[in-house]
Amino acid sequence: MRVGSHRNALVAAVRQELAEARGTARAVLAAAETSRGEAQHRKGLVREAYATCLNQLAAARESARDDIQRRYRSEAVRLAGHLRGLATVSATGAAGAPWRVWAPSEPEPGDRPGLLRIGTIAFEETAALPGLVPLLDAAHLHLSGPPATLDQMIIGLLMRAIGSTRPGDVQLTVYDPEQLGGTLAPFAPLAPALVGPGALGSLLDELVEHICRINEMPGPRTEPWRIVVLLADRATAAEITPAQQAQLDRVARNGVTAGVHLVVRGLELEEHPSVERIVVHERTAFSDSLGPLPIRLDPPPPAERVTAFCRAAADRMNAGPAPARLSDLEPPKFWAASARDGLPAPIGDCTDGTMVEVPLGDALPHVLIGGPPGSGKTNLIHVWLGSLATRYGPEDLALYLLDFKEGVSFARYAPGSRDPSWLPQVRLAGINVNADREFGLAMLRHLGEELRTRSLAASRHGATTHAELKAADPEGHWPRIVAVIDEFQALITGRDAAADEAAGLLGDLARRGGQQGIHLILASPETVGMQSLGGHFPLRIALPKARRVLTDDNLAPAVIPRYHAVVNTDSGAAGANRIVRLPDAGDRTVWRTLQRRLWRSRPVGCEEPRLFDGYAVPRLPAVYRTSSPSPGPGSSPGAVLGERIDVAARPARLRLGRMPGRNLAVLGARTDEAGDILAAAALSLAAQGPAHFSVICLAPEAERAAARLVAELPAADWYDSSDLTFDLPATDVPHYVLGYALDAAGPAHREALRALLDSGPERRTHVLGWWRTVPRLRDDLGGMSASFDSIGAWVALDVPGADLAPLYPQPGGPVWYPRSRRALFFDRSVHRTPEVIIPYEVNSDHT
Numbered sequence: 001m002r003v004g005s006h007r008n009a010l011v012a013a014v015r016q017e018l019a020e021a022r023g024t025a026r027a028v029l030a031a032a033e034t035s036r037g038e039a040q041h042r043k044g045l046v047r048e049a050y051a052t053c054l055n056q057l058a059a060a061r062e063s064a065r066d067d068i069q070r071r072y073r074s075e076a077v078r079l080a081g082h083l084r085g086l087a088t089v090s091a092t093g094a095a096g097a098p099w100r101v102w103a104p105s106e107p108e109p110g111d112r113p114g115l116l117r118i119g120t121i122a123f124e125e126t127a128a129l130p131g132l133v134p135l136l137d138a139a140h141l142h143l144s145g146p147p148a149t150l151d152q153m154i155i156g157l158l159m160r161a162i163g164s165t166r167p168g169d170v171q172l173t174v175y176d177p178e179q180l181g182g183t184l185a186p187f188a189p190l191a192p193a194l195v196g197p198g199a200l201g202s203l204l205d206e207l208v209e210h211i212c213r214i215n216e217m218p219g220p221r222t223e224p225w226r227i228v229v230l231l232a233d234r235a236t237a238a239e240i241t242p243a244q245q246a247q248l249d250r251v252a253r254n255g256v257t258a259g260v261h262l263v264v265r266g267l268e269l270e271e272h273p274s275v276e277r278i279v280v281h282e283r284t285a286f287s288d289s290l291g292p293l294p295i296r297l298d299p300p301p302p303a304e305r306v307t308a309f310c311r312a313a314a315d316r317m318n319a320g321p322a323p324a325r326l327s328d329l330e331p332p333k334f335w336a337a338s339a340r341d342g343l344p345a346p347i348g349d350c351t352d353g354t355m356v357e358v359p360l361g362d363a364l365p366h367v368l369i370g371g372p373p374g375s376g377k378t379n380l381i382h383v384w385l386g387s388l389a390t391r392y393g394p395e396d397l398a399l400y401l402l403d404f405k406e407g408v409s410f411a412r413y414a415p416g417s418r419d420p421s422w423l424p425q426v427r428l429a430g431i432n433v434n435a436d437r438e439f440g441l442a443m444l445r446h447l448g449e450e451l452r453t454r455s456l457a458a459s460r461h462g463a464t465t466h467a468e469l470k471a472a473d474p475e476g477h478w479p480r481i482v483a484v485i486d487e488f489q490a491l492i493t494g495r496d497a498a499a500d501e502a503a504g505l506l507g508d509l510a511r512r513g514g515q516q517g518i519h520l521i522l523a524s525p526e527t528v529g530m531q532s533l534g535g536h537f538p539l540r541i542a543l544p545k546a547r548r549v550l551t552d553d554n555l556a557p558a559v560i561p562r563y564h565a566v567v568n569t570d571s572g573a574a575g576a577n578r579i580v581r582l583p584d585a586g587d588r589t590v591w592r593t594l595q596r597r598l599w600r601s602r603p604v605g606c607e608e609p610r611l612f613d614g615y616a617v618p619r620l621p622a623v624y625r626t627s628s629p630s631p632g633p634g635s636s637p638g639a640v641l642g643e644r645i646d647v648a649a650r651p652a653r654l655r656l657g658r659m660p661g662r663n664l665a666v667l668g669a670r671t672d673e674a675g676d677i678l679a680a681a682a683l684s685l686a687a688q689g690p691a692h693f694s695v696i697c698l699a700p701e702a703e704r705a706a707a708r709l710v711a712e713l714p715a716a717d718w719y720d721s722s723d724l725t726f727d728l729p730a731t732d733v734p735h736y737v738l739g740y741a742l743d744a745a746g747p748a749h750r751e752a753l754r755a756l757l758d759s760g761p762e763r764r765t766h767v768l769g770w771w772r773t774v775p776r777l778r779d780d781l782g783g784m785s786a787s788f789d790s791i792g793a794w795v796a797l798d799v800p801g802a803d804l805a806p807l808y809p810q811p812g813g814p815v816w817y818p819r820s821r822r823a824l825f826f827d828r829s830v831h832r833t834p835e836v837i838i839p840y841e842v843n844s845d846h847t
């Protein structure tokens with residue numbers, strides 16, 4: 001029993017334990033279930049979050065990638081733009097233009113050669129960029145790949161190198177044992193040096209020697225570039241000796257600085273920074289300088305294009321380099337040159353391209369220019385003035401310019417209706433003066449005055465040269481004066497007082513001007529007058545076919561081509577020639593641009609030049625028609641008659657004092673000009689103080705002018721043939737009798753007229769009368785026995801000089817060639833010889 005109950009207890013206990021264990025297990029299971037559920041829930045959440053996260057990341061990555069791509073693209077476009085800009089700058093004109101639009105181009109002076117295009121680089125999505133390689137002044141080219149493709153590339157490269165430099169700047173040497181030069185046959189017109197199959201060694205030796213010589217020379221290289229194309233075949237590569245290879249490597253090392261460039265295929269070149277290697281597969285090339293960027297090779301230029309280009313280049317080469325252009329004469333900086341000892345300035349270049357200066361200065365103060373019509377004298381003067389005006393500012397240079405040829409060639413230097421600018425150094429420019437030597441005389445007189453002033457100043461300061469005067473008187477304005485007279489012979493030919501005076505003044509300026517900084521540039525197609533002046537003109541410039549400008553045995557002018565000149569510094573002696581090629585100064589736009597730049601730099605207060613224009617008719621300046629202070633005590637009123645031909649454009653005045661003979665006769669048939677002279681006289685007198693005017697008009701054609709004058713004068717009475725009288729009422733102010741066509745008064749009035757002329761001036765009554773001919777004046781004054789004493793002054797219009805004899809102190813009358821808008825003025829009390837004046841236009845509409 002005891003056993004049974006023990007067992008029962010044991011069973012119960014086990015049952016109990018089992019139940020407990022089951023309970024625990026159930027609880028554990030339940031707990032596990034719970035945590036599994038929880039874990040599963042969490043896992044679901046994590047998965048969800050992960051998915052969301054992934055989505056977000058993907059979106060972010062997408063947008064970042066878009067952004068990066070967008071930025072990359074815009075950067076790439078920008079970079080490509082930069083590269084294209086750089087490429088354009090690095091390979092300008094013929095060096096970089098696609099064949100489609102290719103044309104040879106000349107570099108600007110001073111430009112260094114750039115890169116040469118061989119193909120294009122496809123760069124991402126941007127338009128293709130030019131694939132460029134260095135050559136001139138930069139590298140040798142070592143090419144490897146299919147020979148036929150390389151040869152095409154070489155043809156293109158040569159065309160670009162030669163086409164982007166000046167004719168003759170590149171010399172070509174070709175070693176082509178296989179084709180014997182045939183590979184580069186289109187270049188034949190340029191006469192390349194062909195090197196035979198066995199001559200590679202001697203070519204290399206010669207190159208090494210050439211390089212040594214050039215590299216030892218001081219200063220920049222002046223020899224042409226040499227491009228040496230070596231198209232080696234298998235045999236050459238196999239047979240090249242170690243000595244030849246060493247020479248080749250020497251050329252590779254030292255050639256670039258000497259302007260020697262190898263373009264090699266089929267031979268090895270040693271590693272050197274100046275060797276640019278180009279490897280070609282199919283039509284794609286890789287170069288050292290562009291690294292991994294593939295270059296799609298351009299097709300070769302069409303063969304006929306190459307031949308045509310080479311023919312043209314050979315022609316240009318045979319013609320020599322183009323002459324300098326006007327802009328080539330410009331100094332690096334305007335107005336920076338020193339005028340201390342002179343005004344040296346280039347006027348062109350010689351055939352080797354170096355500039356030729358004219359050494360105008362203290363030692364060689366004046367220049368004669370000679371050449372037949374059309375040989376380019378005027379062009380030379382423009383070129384020279386441009387060169388001078390860019391070097392020497394208005395403080396150092398003053399220009400006086402006269403051209404006695406018909407035309408307006410110097411008008412460009414003065415302000416015009418289309419262009420307000422002027423050349424700041426120009427003080428006087430004469431145009432259309434061919435009919436008036438007086439303009440020339442006026443300029444010479446002005447320069448003569450200047451010479452006197454300078455000589456006085458120099459002796460005051462104890463100076464013997466212009467430089468000393470400038471140094472002793474730094475405050476003074478002493479620019480060097482350059483007077484240019486084109487066709488100057490017009491001034492000194494003829495045997496009259498004007499020619500004598502001009503020759504005297506020119507001689508004086510030639511003798512003494514140089515010392516005072518006054519220089520003459522005289523141009524002429526003839527030799528007239530040159531001999532007499534020659535001694536003072538050791539500096540000469542002869543244009544083609546010029547005769548007797550240089551010595552008779554100096555044949556240079558006979559042989560130089562057109563647009564050339566001989567500059568001679570030894571009075572024309574044959575040993576002192578320099579041949580210069582003259583630029584063309586004819587392009588107005590180029591000139592205007594230059595002049596504008598100079599004009600904008602003009603100093604404050606720089607005045608416009610005085611323009612002598614032979615065709616211009618001056619108007620009576622307002623200052624002489626509006627009331628002005630009386631001339632002052634002791635000086636009598638002055639009637640203004642016209643403009644004097646002088647640099648200051650002063651008026652010609654007739655003083656009307658209380659003395660016998662102070663009357664004026666205007667002589668000639670030109671009604672308008674006679675009316676203008678009388679009107680200018682009357683209006684200017686009216687402006688000088690109280691006066692009374694009697695206007696007498698006896699010619700219907702002058703009535704309008706007379707009426708207008710009466711209307712403008714403050715106090716005037718008017719008579720015509722109906723009430724004509726010379727018995728005029730006395731006035732207590734000066735009384736001026738303006739008579740239009742007095743010769744029409746007729747015999748009935750002669751006595752009264754003579755009485756008025758004779759005794760009027762002492763009573764302050766002056767006659768200013770117009771007579772249409774001298775004989776009619778003579779009739780009025782008493783016929784054959786007439787005395788002209790009462791006519792103290794006269795102005796002659798279209799009256800021949802001989803007709804004026806009775807009114808002139810010297811027998812035969814004055815020299816006078818009547819012409820429109822010119823009058824000869826003679827006042828017995830002041831003139832020794834009469835003076836040409838320009839009647840002012842007073843009433844422009846002549847109504």
Ligand SMILES: Nc1ncnc2c1ncn2[C@@H]1O[C@H](COP(=O)(O)OP(=O)(O)OP(=O)(O)O)[C@@H](O)[C@H]1O
Nearest residue numbers: 372373374375376377378379380563582583584586
């Ligand atoms: N260096 C040059 N280059 C190009 N053209 C030039 C050159 N020199 C002169 N000419 C041209 O030749 C022509 C004659 O030149 P220019 O008028 O200077 O000669 P000139 O000797 O003054 O002749 P003339 O005495 O008949 O006036 C002009 O059409 C001018 O443009």
